[in-house]
Amino acid sequence: MKNVIWLAMNNLKVTLGKKKSIISYFVLPVLFILIPVILYGNAGNGSVKIGVIDKDKSTLSSDFAKAIEKQDSLKVTNINIENPKGDIAAGKVDCVITIPQGFEESVYNNSLRKPEILSLKGESSTAWINNYSNIYLRNLLDIWKASKGDKQVFNKMYDGLENSLSFKSTAVQDTSRGKGMTSQSIGFIIMFMMIGASSFTEIILKEKKNRTYFRICSAPVSSKIYIFSNVISSFVIVAIQSLITLLAMTKLFKIQTYVPFWQMYIILLCFGFVAIGLGLLLVAFSKDSTQSNVLMNLIITPTCMLSGCFWPIDFMPETARKIADFLPQRWAIAAIEKLQANSGFSSIYLHLLIILGFAFTFFIVAAYRFSRDENIKNFV
Numbered sequence: 001m002k003n004v005i006w007l008a009m010n011n012l013k014v015t016l017g018k019k020k021s022i023i024s025y026f027v028l029p030v031l032f033i034l035i036p037v038i039l040y041g042n043a044g045n046g047s048v049k050i051g052v053i054d055k056d057k058s059t060l061s062s063d064f065a066k067a068i069e070k071q072d073s074l075k076v077t078n079i080n081i082e083n084p085k086g087d088i089a090a091g092k093v094d095c096v097i098t099i100p101q102g103f104e105e106s107v108y109n110n111s112l113r114k115p116e117i118l119s120l121k122g123e124s125s126t127a128w129i130n131n132y133s134n135i136y137l138r139n140l141l142d143i144w145k146a147s148k149g150d151k152q153v154f155n156k157m158y159d160g161l162e163n164s165l166s167f168k169s170t171a172v173q174d175t176s177r178g179k180g181m182t183s184q185s186i187g188f189i190i191m192f193m194m195i196g197a198s199s200f201t202e203i204i205l206k207e208k209k210n211r212t213y214f215r216i217c218s219a220p221v222s223s224k225i226y227i228f229s230n231v232i233s234s235f236v237i238v239a240i241q242s243l244i245t246l247l248a249m250t251k252l253f254k255i256q257t258y259v260p261f262w263q264m265y266i267i268l269l270c271f272g273f274v275a276i277g278l279g280l281l282l283v284a285f286s287k288d289s290t291q292s293n294v295l296m297n298l299i300i301t302p303t304c305m306l307s308g309c310f311w312p313i314d315f316m317p318e319t320a321r322k323i324a325d326f327l328p329q330r331w332a333i334a335a336i337e338k339l340q341a342n343s344g345f346s347s348i349y350l351h352l353l354i355i356l357g358f359a360f361t362f363f364i365v366a367a368y369r370f371s372r373d374e375n376i377k378n379f380v
Contacts (some may be wrong), residue, residue: 007229187309277362
């Protein structure tokens with residue numbers, strides 16, 4: 001144990017003794033949090049700009065679109081029907097509601113086809129629209145059930161729907177901006193954790209290059225002790241990095257996360273093991289430093305993009321969303337989002353177990369690879 005602590009302390013001394021390391025590990029993650037702060041800060045508190053695409057062109061779908069337009073907090077805007085995602089990405093509208101073909105018939109069949117709500121900011125920013133839509137559509141189904149399948153009776157009852165329903169507008173706190181900033185900020189923190197942990201393994205790469213690793217493994221210090229000390233020093237860096245960036249989010253930038261500080265910190269610490277395991281995995285399968293850097297660039301950035309670190313996963317195609325379920329970053333962000341939805345900490349146990357499962361797998365594969373490495377002397 002004494003050798004483990006000594007090696008870990010030496011790694012920390014070598015790493016933290018460089019200004020470049022301090023900037024990359026602790027300063028850059030804080031600066032990148034400014035990106036979601038600026039993006040969501042410019043969003044404003046005015047009306048929600050919304051686009052409506054009516055594919056059904058029926059009476060019920062047309063009335064539903066008109067009901068949305070009457071809401072004071074919504075501003076219906078003309079959009080490019082062929083490319084609604086482009087208008088959202090360009091900031092022309094905040095979200096788009098698509099009324100599917102067969103909407104009216106689905107009401108009559110008592111199998112409602114719900115309109116699709118698409119937003120770059122995710123479900124948190126469209127919660128009010130979604131709730132209003134659910135209330136309106138639920139009333140349609142209730143009227144159809146009350147008419148017992150008679151369209152004439154339904155039409156008479158439906159004609160009085162507008163007069164029988166009234167909504168009282170009350171100002172409420174907008175939580176979408178804080179939740180959106182939190183999710184995107186956590187995404188950037190996760191990316192820097194992965195980059196930092198992978199960069200920290202440069203110590204192993206350098207010691208392989210100058211044959212120090214080979215000499216250490218030939219001494220009473222085994223390769224397991226050497227790797228374990230590297231994991232400890234890496235985890236210390238990750239823990240400090242997570243703490244500083246979370247403090248910057250909540251104290252410096254005043255981001256309302258709607259999640260207790262300690263719960264977010266535990267999630268990031270669990271993900272820290274994934275970042276460290278991935279870093280060791282890259283070293284274990286690299287023949288030289290250049291290959292390690294290439295693998296890091298090919299794995300970290302694309303997987304962060306697919307898992308929703310840079311933008312809400314709801315904005316991505318269905319295929320990409322299914323791929324995201326196999327990425328550890330997605331489970332970390334999903335855990336934060338679940339806590340933001342007022343779920344208890346016990347509700348994310350599965351998320352944490354899956355994250356730790358990824359980490360355990362990475363460690364096992366890396367350990368096996370290190371034990372079978374026969375090219376130590378040829379490392380350049």
